[in-house]
Amino acid sequence: MKLKYILIISLFSSTLSAQIQKDSIYQVEQINLLVKKKLLERKADRLIFNVEASVASQGMDAVETLANVPMLKIDENMGSISIAGKSSVSIMINGRILNLSGTGLLNYLKSIRSENILKIEVITTPPSKYEAQGNSGIINIILKKNPNIGFSGNINSGLIQRTYSGFTSNGALNYQTEKFSSSLKLMYYDSAKRTDENYTILGASQNYSNSIRRDMWNELTPTLNLSYKLSKNSEIGMEYTYARQKSGMDIVNTTKNIGSDLKEENLLTNTFHRGKLPTHTLSAYYDVKLDSLGKKLSIAGNFYKNNSDTEVNFSTLQSSDNSVKDVKTISLVSPQIFSAQADLELPFSFGIIETGIKFNQFKNSSDLRYFNLVNGQYIPDNLRANLFQYQEENYAGYISYAKNFGEHWETKAGLRYENTNAKSFTPSSNSGNQYNYGQWFPSVYVSYKEDKNVFSLSYSRRINRPSMGNLNPFRWYQNPYSYSSGNPLLTPAYINNLELGYTFNNKFSASIYYLRMKNAFGQISTIEGLSQIGTYLNYYNNNSLGLNASYTDTFFKFWETTISMTAALQNSTVFNIQAETQKGNSFDYSINNTFTLNKNKTFALFLNYSHSLPYKNVNYYFYAFPELTSGLKFSLMEKKLQINATVTNIFAQRYRGTISFTDSTQRMDNYWDGRSFRLSVNYTFGSGKNKISKKNIKFDEKERVQ
Template sequence: MKLKYLFIATILSSATFAQTQKDSLKEIEQVNILVRKKLLERKADRLIFNVDASIASQGMDAGETLANVPMLKVDENLGTVSITGKSSVNVMINGKMLNLSGTALLNYLKSIRSENISKIEVITTPPSKYEAQGNSGLINIILKKNPNLGFSGNISTGLTQRTYFNGSTNGTLNYQTEKLSLNLKTSYIEGAKRADERFTILGASQNYSRSVRKDMWQDLTPNLSASYKINKNSEVGVEYIFDNGKNGMNILNTTRNISPDLDEKNFLTNTYHREKSPTHTFSTYYDLKLDSLGKKLSFTGNFYKNNNDTEVNFSTLTLPENTIQDVKTLSMIKPQIFSVQGDLELPFSFGTIETGVKFNQFRNSADLKYLDWEDNQFVIDDEKSSTFNYREENYAAYASFAKSFGEHWETKAGLRYENTFVKSTVNNFSYGQWFPSAYVSYKEDKNVFSLSYSRRINRPSMSNLNPFRWYENPQSYSTGNPLLTPSYINNYELGYTYNNKFSTSIYYLKLKNAFGQLAYLDGRSQTGDYQNYYNNDFYGMNASYTDTFFKFWEANITANASYQTSEVFNINAPTLKGYSLSYSINNTFILNKTKTVALFLNYDQSLPYKNVNSRFENFSNLNSGFKISLMEKQLQINATVTNIFGQRYKGQMYFEDSKQLMNNYWDGRSLRLSVNYTFGNKKQINKKNINFEEKDRAQ
């Protein structure tokens, strides 16, 4: 009998325990709902966008997710990611600089799913820990820290129809244990798009040029990474990326030239451009925890090598002479980058100290051969051929101190010193610069205020420095300038966030010794090069509001207004003071109760504005589409129509003796379909990413 009662008591106890578990789970779910991540967070030195809190950002790739972040703009036509009202920014993954630009950057972002992104940090005034290189700051994409234990992965494919068909395939396979992490990622893209560029110079001579271009690319990129936890305090990791890029262009250029005495000539040029650009990137790191309080020592090393082999053939028909000139250029460019750094993080009760040192070396050898077709063979023209060797070494050290005062105040200040030595075929020089940064924020209930300052540098890339002549026809070419010097940026910003939904900032940006590409017309010869030629003062304001209405509609509204003044040097040109105004409205509508089907409708517009000696016309963009999630979000299907209006980019540049007109279309209107499938174990563990910040200057 006692056993019977004991048995019944056990059952009742188990039932009670089960019910208690259910009640506890309900309570946990309720707590999770209450502590759901805030959409926006303002920190002392950055604005944080939590992806999981955004309905609009589910079932997307990283590029589409960035477009949902307040004040960020992703322009696939220009191949840029920028902060509204400012210039392009560098993109990082877990603090690791991607160092990609244009189509390569956007294609890489397409391989990352929003489900794997924890948050996106917009750092408009980067702290001293980061490289001082770059105009307007950094975007740091923080991936979720716990890749799955065991085997997992995903595969995705995308189809895009512009004028030409485009396709991409990405695959990821992970294997994770408590100590060992292996990751293999492979992406393949192949496609083309059409460009229609019209450029006119009106002065003593007149030059009317139009290029209709087919840009083609084929890119296979395997990526292998591994990490191993030696013990509870130390970890080592490596990563290798091989990019087997093959690009090409077929160009038809028509140029009409009218001399001051009204003598007219016409050039019709067919260009065949083919490029192979295999690159190797190797990175390694070692992390050592010094104690249980968070003190940490880290070492990172990176190596990058590229062998760019390009052949360009162009044939020009000149009228009215009715003569044909055939020319070939062969170029071999070999940039190579090596960097090593050490970082020490020391949290104490009185604040956190960060300090570190870094060395990086950038080398490049370039050889261009210009060949004329003579006597049924190509003959090298030594006067138009050239070689260029460049070596740059940068030594850097930094220190910063961060401290919080109670629950309301957060402060951080740092100082970075970079000493640079340059040796090239043309000249040798060195320069050292200090780069301070400081931040303070105050939080009270739903209000967050922040004030920040940082100094930055923008060093010329290899394409800016390389003195090669890239010919469009025998009369027209563009070249780099090995005498370019860096520009410097001072950025001040006052920010405010309310209720994690409304965010605004007032900023002042002072740009000195800025450089850009300029075109000239000397008789029949049209040339272009890079020059340091202007200083800028920007006064601006950003504002954004993101919220969910009626539980099915998420809207993100942003606006930017700015006023700029400029001064020019090294050129004769008027300066144009100007106002700018741009805005965007992104809408996502959930169409069913399970939130697996959504429609989005996005619109942005930039009103006409002036900058330095240029004026840019109105540009607007309308995108729409839908996304479907199936199989508990393991299968994602997206369809999108972009640039529905098929808008062209138009602008003018003014000089004392001439005017230049631009009218371009870069195949922005497209229909896209993408499918992503995720598989594997769901159990998770932490993972580390490696930092490599210098590769972008090899572009």
């Protein structure tokens, strides 16, 4: 009898246990559904894209993930990331500027997996805390926190097949204890592409130029990150990056020049271009929490230096007399940047106050030497040689105040002041330029949330200072007659941004913006005899009224799509040049689709199409540019092994445009090897949770080295 009762009790216990377990699983599933992240969230000063809520963003690297974020555009062929309506962007990791740009930036982001990204913040009108430099937004990638200790890492290899084959590889090894964190990344790429550029100038005289170019890059970049918790309230850290870069170009250029007297001259130039660019970047920070209420002080410093050593050899055959000119140029360019800043965050019951100061210094020294080959010896041509020295110092301070009113209203306002002292000197011509200016940069943000609707209104004023390359009168020769150079007399442009945003049900997002740019600069090409000369000028003011909209949703449980569009109207005036402006307009749209092909969601097909219609701006006209990209992605070994295959720019589209002046018309027709096949394999090892949440230090100024 006892045995019978024991069996009954045991059976009842097992049944009850199974039911409890079943109910627990059900409850967890329900809780997971309830707390599932919203795809899009709009705050007062930013739009947030939650990566975990996007099926299309799973099993990808950070570059591919960014391509799924509304308003963002990724162009791997040009090495650029942009926000609709913005000329450039800064990339942050966990609130600190990433000290990389161009191809190096994209390769670094490829080492970050989407499963390690919590969310991506798109800041179209940056607050006063950030640099006022540039008509740029900010993309802040927030990584998941690492609660565990131990080793982890990943290895990634990729093949890029364009006209030529390319190879990329990167790896990361992370180690963390309760107080100490370290991360060692190693990136390597060896790539090449074919470029076909055509530029025509039609006026009193005519110039037809065609360049077939092979661009080559080779880079090895180790990055070391270290951080240590001095106490539960303070932490120090540093990052050091060394980039050993090599570049090369083999160019065949044909130029036909027809003078106003109808005399024709043909030039055939073969160019051999090789450069070395060793770069050092050192950043350090100290963070301390001042009390239990969240008051925080952050101190950071950055140092950047490179020594660019470039040799160019070109040989030009001139048709009029069948003469050959052999020329060599050697250039040494040494930019250096130092910056230091302190930021204080003070949360109170009446709101949050942020304030800080910053100092940065730019130095650049360039030396161009020009040699003619005469009787087998290279003879210096001092009239074409160039020395240039530049120094700039910026002092900045800011204060901002943020306050939430109930559950519906969120507000933020800030004011930043920047003072700049700059001077340049050209020893070869004994000429120089010096200027000083100070400016205020206000910013205001308001948002209102009601049920599924979120409205936001933001305003900010910004400045676009010329980069070192824009200012440097250093001449880059295409042949013995034609060259491009910077202009040390350039002055900054100023930008006012006003934006009204709206988000519905965390799926639909739209914004209307007004942008006014004053004293803007760009590159202008002219003809002087046989010479085609390119330089930079301040030459236009621009008013833009634009609309951005996107909608993301999932259909039939296996199909996620994002539809985006941007449209803008521009009105411009010009000065310093003779040109007729035109009422500008632009419209482009994109449709990104991801189809999950199996129940476990480990096999997916993506098909993305974008189309930029013909658009006008200032005195430019650009033709339509449609682009189709497709690929497959696989997740194996519990998502530790990721394999992606992609074909970009399937139709091999060309970039074509026209620039109109009063006395001439200039046309471009270029192909930059956009069609490519990319295959990447990524393997993650160690515990799936052992991912280092890497800190980066703001270093906005580094972008101006370009």
